[in-house]
Amino acid sequence: MADTITTTNPRTGEALATYPVADAGEVQAAVTRARKAFADWGHRTHEERRPYLTALQRVAVDNVDRIGEVIAAETGRDRGDALFSEVLPAAAGARYAAKQAGRILAPRKASAWPLLTRKGWVEYLPRGVAAIITPWNYPFNLSWNPTVTAVAAGCTVVLKPSEVTASAGQLVKDLADEAGLPSGVVEVVHGAGETGAALVADEVDIISFTGSPATGRKIAHAAAERLTPLILELGGNDAFVVLEDADVKRAARGALWGGMLNAGQTCVAVERVYVVDAVYDDFVAELTKGADQLNAGAGDRNDVGPITFPPRAAIIERQLEDARSKGATILRGGTHSEVPGGGVLFQPTIVTDVDHTMELMQRETFGPVLAVMRVPDEQAALELANDSSYGLHGSVWTRNRERGAAFAQAMRTGTVAVNDVMVNAGFADLPFGGVGESGYGSNWGPEGLRAFCYPKTYTTPRVSPRSELWWFPRRISARAWKGLIRLTLRR
Numbered sequence: 001m002a003d004t005i006t007t008t009n010p011r012t013g014e015a016l017a018t019y020p021v022a023d024a025g026e027v028q029a030a031v032t033r034a035r036k037a038f039a040d041w042g043h044r045t046h047e048e049r050r051p052y053l054t055a056l057q058r059v060a061v062d063n064v065d066r067i068g069e070v071i072a073a074e075t076g077r078d079r080g081d082a083l084f085s086e087v088l089p090a091a092a093g094a095r096y097a098a099k100q101a102g103r104i105l106a107p108r109k110a111s112a113w114p115l116l117t118r119k120g121w122v123e124y125l126p127r128g129v130a131a132i133i134t135p136w137n138y139p140f141n142l143s144w145n146p147t148v149t150a151v152a153a154g155c156t157v158v159l160k161p162s163e164v165t166a167s168a169g170q171l172v173k174d175l176a177d178e179a180g181l182p183s184g185v186v187e188v189v190h191g192a193g194e195t196g197a198a199l200v201a202d203e204v205d206i207i208s209f210t211g212s213p214a215t216g217r218k219i220a221h222a223a224a225e226r227l228t229p230l231i232l233e234l235g236g237n238d239a240f241v242v243l244e245d246a247d248v249k250r251a252a253r254g255a256l257w258g259g260m261l262n263a264g265q266t267c268v269a270v271e272r273v274y275v276v277d278a279v280y281d282d283f284v285a286e287l288t289k290g291a292d293q294l295n296a297g298a299g300d301r302n303d304v305g306p307i308t309f310p311p312r313a314a315i316i317e318r319q320l321e322d323a324r325s326k327g328a329t330i331l332r333g334g335t336h337s338e339v340p341g342g343g344v345l346f347q348p349t350i351v352t353d354v355d356h357t358m359e360l361m362q363r364e365t366f367g368p369v370l371a372v373m374r375v376p377d378e379q380a381a382l383e384l385a386n387d388s389s390y391g392l393h394g395s396v397w398t399r400n401r402e403r404g405a406a407f408a409q410a411m412r413t414g415t416v417a418v419n420d421v422m423v424n425a426g427f428a429d430l431p432f433g434g435v436g437e438s439g440y441g442s443n444w445g446p447e448g449l450r451a452f453c454y455p456k457t458y459t460t461p462r463v464s465p466r467s468e469l470w471w472f473p474r475r476i477s478a479r480a481w482k483g484l485i486r487l488t489l490r491r
């Protein structure tokens with residue numbers, strides 16, 4: 001195992017930062033520190049934790065430039081895009097946790113009907129030490145938000161950020177320290193898959209993983225050993241459907257942004273576009289016009305920057321080659337070039353004449369590629385949209401709101417937008433997650449906070465007679481029970 005990892009700027013090839021790799025012993029030491037911190041942090045009230053969450057919100061906002069700079073350098077993304085897509089949701093997530101965790105995780109009284117002599121309630125108790133393993137595509141926010149959510153729920157955290165973007169993960173730890181969080185509440189360990197695997201195998205109480213389905217499966221297998229609960233967010237191959245009554249210009253701009261933001265390296269990126277025949281030609285004309293105006297390059301202010309993790313370019317190229325060989329037309333782009341320093345830049349790519357035999361339509365591409373398919377009608381669009389092993393995000397475009405809502409409901413995805421795209425993840429109050437190969441569990445919103453807790457239920461009698469009707473010796477016959485069930489539970 002390498003002793004260190006070094007991150008590089010994909011625009012220039014320049015080395016950015018070097019971190020020592022944590023081996024299994026160091027991972028265990030970090031988990032032990034987090035466990036020790038949990039003994040205190042996990043027993044504090046929400047009122048006591050709230051000032052720390054507010055401090056996290058403050059440091060996120062106060063350090064907007066510093067965070068933006070780290071993200072732009074490590075991912076090759078435009079700075080403004082980095083602020084919109086990572087710092088804004090990070091600060092909003094901390095604000096949400098500060099304001100809402102106490103309410104969302106408050107104990108809840110339970111209805112006891114028909115056991116009227118009882119009362120019951122549930123408390124949401126923190127699970128303990130959370131292992132948070134994250135990818136390189138949105139390296140700050142995808143590390144920050146689960147960390148803040150876990151901490152708000154009363155867990156302590158050992159974060160293992162992607163080795164490709166380790167500084168963004170380190171920054172989460174540094175900002176947590178600057179916010180004054182007690183020692184051990186947020187720990188970070190650096191390294192590649194082996195370090196992640198060591199963390200999963202350690203005595204952690206919950207794992208939150210964001211990354212590829214292949215690694216997600218390995219983690220699920222490993223977690224099964226200790227039955228560690230798991231939240232998996234594993235990407236998507238998201239469908240974007242344009243119906244004949246859509247605002248075609250807006251839809252085309254939405255598709256272009258959804259497909260090209262961060263060079264398409266977004267789990268909720270638009271990948272498969274289905275356009276109803278009646279508006280297909282207009283839509284494609286608008287889309288190509290928009291694509292022609294994008295500037296792709298390795299400068300600071302490019303719309304589409306280089307691929308963050310250069311080995312990924314081979315997968316994009318393979319998918320395009322497979323589509324070409326099966327008869328697809330590359331309307332725009334389709335080429336890539338090397339940028340100074342060895343990075344890879346893909347031109348914004350629009351592919352038509354695609355079908356579902358192509359890998360492009362079956363697997364996540366994770367590049368600046370939009371595959372557009374002409375479909376006869378709404379029904380065909382829905383069937384094709386749902387013909388996917390993934391189910392993270394979907395989007396439908398129509399001027400008829402009711403039609404849009406019905407179509408959205410029929411899409412088999414964890415998140416969906418009508419006349420909109422990719423903003424679900426910007427709502428701190430919405431759970432975020434998918435179905436199928438996109439994973440399970442939720443990271444944000446009330447469900448996200450609860451995921452880091454276990455529900456503990458309590459019951460106690462309102463009155464305490466010496467014995468109960470159902471205890472031994474039996475005092476109620478089957479017939480009497482039948483009468484009671486009918487009396488209390490018949491509608």
Ligand code: ADP
Nearest residue numbers: 134135136161162192193196197211212215218
């Ligand atoms: P991506 O290439 O999109 O980052 P991966 O799923 O390969 O997707 O990686 C996501 C995160 O999982 C990274 O932090 C990586 O180091 C980590 N990782 C890779 N392999 C394993 C593994 N076997 N166990 C735990 N974590 C892993």
